[in-house]
Amino acid sequence: MAAIFSFKCASCDDIHEGSPSFAFHAPDPFLAQPEAVQAAGHLGSDLCRYEDADGSHFFIRVLLEVPIHGIEDPFLWGVWVSLSETNYQRYVDTYDAPATSDRYFGWFCNRLPWYPDSLNLKTEVHPRANHQRPFIVLEESGHPLAVDYHQGIGVQRAQEIAEAAMHGTA
Numbered sequence: 001m002a003a004i005f006s007f008k009c010a011s012c013d014d015i016h017e018g019s020p021s022f023a024f025h026a027p028d029p030f031l032a033q034p035e036a037v038q039a040a041g042h043l044g045s046d047l048c049r050y051e052d053a054d055g056s057h058f059f060i061r062v063l064l065e066v067p068i069h070g071i072e073d074p075f076l077w078g079v080w081v082s083l084s085e086t087n088y089q090r091y092v093d094t095y096d097a098p099a100t101s102d103r104y105f106g107w108f109c110n111r112l113p114w115y116p117d118s119l120n121l122k123t124e125v126h127p128r129a130n131h132q133r134p135f136i137v138l139e140e141s142g143h144p145l146a147v148d149y150h151q152g153i154g155v156q157r158a159q160e161i162a163e164a165a166m167h168g169t170a
């Protein structure tokens with residue numbers, strides 16, 4: 001059986017145990033809006049929308065799982081993607097009984113620490129049953145996050161990214 005991730009942190013000297021997990025409470029484009037636009041919109045734990053001069057924008061909270069070589073649990077990122085209005089409505093309509101064969105196109109809507117700008121990477125959203133958040137598959141590209149997602153990362157790199165995310169050492 002694969003091991004549990006744990007390391008002695010170079011930043012704070014503590015032992016951090018368990019595979020790293022970081023979450024964003026809102027999509028970056030929402031946070032970039034003026035207060036009035038945010039107030040007229042909606043931000044929940046799984047859904048977000050707002051309207052600006054370009055029209056309406058729709059987001060859902062999803063999970064990105066990056067495998068860590070030799071470790072049981074993946075490196076988890078709780079992030080947001082933007083969907084078309086049709087797909088957003090479909091996700092809302094099937095929220096309590098997701099159609100797990102549905103696939104939605106989503107634009108990646110958070111900038112992860114450590115990585116080069118991850119905004120607007122292309123993703124495919126896979127809804128899951130039992131009120132688990134959907135997971136995303138990143139489109140294959142040369143972006144380091146997409147490469148890590150498809151190839152997995154070593155323990156050393158996982159530690160570096162976790163330290164950057166926890167302590168802002170990116």
Ligand SMILES: [Zn+2]
Nearest residue numbers: 009011012013
């Ligand atoms: Zn630390």
